[in-house]
Amino acid sequence: MTHDIEVTGTTVTKHYTSWSRDEPAREWTALSVLSRAAPGLTPTPLATSAHWLRMTRVPGHPLTAPLAPAQLAALGDALETLWSAPTEDLEPIDLTPLVERTRTGLQSLATTEGVIAEAASTWLADEPPHLTTRDPVLAHGDPNLANYLWDGVRVRIIDFEDSGQGDRTVELANLVEHLAWRNADPAPLVRRFAPDPRRFQAARRLWSGFWLTLIGPGGPSAHRNPPGTAEAQARRVLRLAAGQPPAAPRPPGCPAR
Known part of the structure; x- marks a missing residue:
């Protein structure tokens, strides 16, 4: 857990438990930009210090999979607004730390056995190319479904501590490969934003490998998911490496974090 939340009436105070990447400043800057460029899409920042940030409370409940067509359309509208904000x-x-962390984690997994070791070795043997920012957007950085609040009409976005100036294709791939989306179908969003196929595939391969390091043996999120989740992720990595589409969304009821 990277933060604690304190709710008081119409305000929320976020107390950060770590700030090595200057998370409070990242979130403050993003929310400040969005409060001017897209009022109502996100909380409005009110006050901050080195280790906490106070903001307005926005309505809605976290999205859960599977998503209804209206929810997907509203999420697409929210992302389009987010990605239209000035940067x-x-x-x-900088994706370099992500790549290095993924490479190191997969090198460890490659020494294990079975499909997880095969997937790690395959990723390492054909590492995705370096992805520069070609289409700069305000990058949210954490597309967990829980960070999209649905009020029955529109979607609002919260949790910007990983935000910054990023690349739209990389952000879309981050969303598609986030483990929270395994029970949902993001294909309508991919069609809507129509990313460059080669760059999108490379970004998906990067994020799929990253997730394998999180949920594979010894990973920080290994204990949060049911048995077989890491093996399913390994098979996903292999299918992406082979240029094949991953398997269809899983049935509801399989948690992913």
């Missing part, structure tokens, strides 16, 4: 005040997101 010049944002700190650029």
